[in-house]
Amino acid sequence: MPSSPSSADTPGRVVSGHGRRLVVEAADASRILCHTRGKKSDAVVGDRVDWQASGDEGVIERVLPRTNLLYRQDDFKTKAFAANIDQLLVVVAAEPVFSESQLARALIAAADAGVAARIVLNKRDLPAFAEARERLAPYWAMGIDVLDMALKKEPDDARARLAPLLAGRSTLVLGPSGAGKSTLVNLMVADAKAQIGEISQALNTGRHTTTVTQWYWLDAARTSALIDSPGFQEFGLRHIEAGRLAALMPDIGRHASECRFYNCSHRHEPGCGVLAALALGKIAESRYRIYREIFAELEG
Ligand SMILES: Nc1nc2c(ncn2[C@@H]2O[C@H](COP(=O)(O)OP(=O)(O)OP(=O)(O)O)[C@@H](O)[C@H]2O)c(=O)[nH]1
Ligand SMILES: [Mg+2]
Ligand SMILES: [Zn+2]
Numbered sequence: 001m002p003s004s005p006s007s008a009d010t011p012g013r014v015v016s017g018h019g020r021r022l023v024v025e026a027a028d029a030s031r032i033l034c035h036t037r038g039k040k041s042d043a044v045v046g047d048r049v050d051w052q053a054s055g056d057e058g059v060i061e062r063v064l065p066r067t068n069l070l071y072r073q074d075d076f077k078t079k080a081f082a083a084n085i086d087q088l089l090v091v092v093a094a095e096p097v098f099s100e101s102q103l104a105r106a107l108i109a110a111a112d113a114g115v116a117a118r119i120v121l122n123k124r125d126l127p128a129f130a131e132a133r134e135r136l137a138p139y140w141a142m143g144i145d146v147l148d149m150a151l152k153k154e155p156d157d158a159r160a161r162l163a164p165l166l167a168g169r170s171t172l173v174l175g176p177s178g179a180g181k182s183t184l185v186n187l188m189v190a191d192a193k194a195q196i197g198e199i200s201q202a203l204n205t206g207r208h209t210t211t212v213t214q215w216y217w218l219d220a221a222r223t224s225a226l227i228d229s230p231g232f233q234e235f236g237l238r239h240i241e242a243g244r245l246a247a248l249m250p251d252i253g254r255h256a257s258e259c260r261f262y263n264c265s266h267r268h269e270p271g272c273g274v275l276a277a278l279a280l281g282k283i284a285e286s287r288y289r290i291y292r293e294i295f296a297e298l299e300g
Helices: 100-113 129-135 137-141 155-166 181-188 192-203 273-279 285-299
Strands: 012-018 021-025 031-036 048-054 057-063 069-073 078-083 087-093 116-122 146-148 170-174 214-217 225-228
Touching: 012 031, 021 057, 031 048, 069 100, 078 170, 087 100, 087 181, 100 116, 100 285, 116 129, 116 181, 129 137, 155 181, 170 181, 181 225, 192 214, 273 285
Parallel strands: 031 057, 087 116, 087 170, 116 146, 170 225
Antiparallel strands: 012 021, 012 048, 012 214, 021 031, 048 057, 069 078, 214 225
């Protein structure tokens, strides 16, 4: 079998694209536009793949086993964010006002996938910041790391605090549109524009807002990566069983051991430890409201 140095002998990694057009980074760091075989594509950014050169382009033969896959799912559609990630950074900002429900959903999906998560609260320079910080009180209270920053206005502070958290890991950056995800990536990745390259630019529409998930290396040795993603508005969790939801919300799940019934749904049962904790103010009302909202969706 003939082989070229940048081809299939060593697996590549999907670094951007969507649908059936994906950019694969070969072992020698060259990037090539690849197609998937068949009608349905199941390779996503972060995937390690076997691939073959085919003319100027490539064909993905096989997706190698994943360590994890972060995705959202509504009634009709499954949408993968990325595979093989070490941690999640959810970026929200003082402005635009963020949906706490969407934030909670991202954290639940991460817990379900076994991925550690942190929150970045951006735009500390804006007057609305204090109120946004207050809305995040339940999250830092449950032990989630919340990083207050101004990615644009105080870049040196942000860079110094983020760098050690990102070293040696692949980090998916997720959050609503306009929160500052791409600002964060551009701050940490010196040659971000170069890494996007012509192939990815051709996949993109050229708008300011991010439309394609994109894997960036932070270092020349390619040990640390940041994955920028388009802002999300909805975050369906249909892939999660209603009965598992409380366990994926630590502030709620920690009271479930006090429930009288082992299969308590924490909504109306007598002797419910969660309802008791809620009545005592040990669970934030917004968090319990989100629990019920998602439970109702998963049950239906
Ligand atoms: N005031 C203020 N604005 C900021 C800060 N950081 C980022 N911005 C601005 O917020 C806007 C959105 O930033 P982006 O980084 O493009 O946001 P994004 O999350 O990538 O948005 P999408 O790609 O649409 O999902 C830009 O106009 C930034 O200049 C900050 O610290 N303070
Ligand atoms: Mg962006
Ligand atoms: Zn209960």
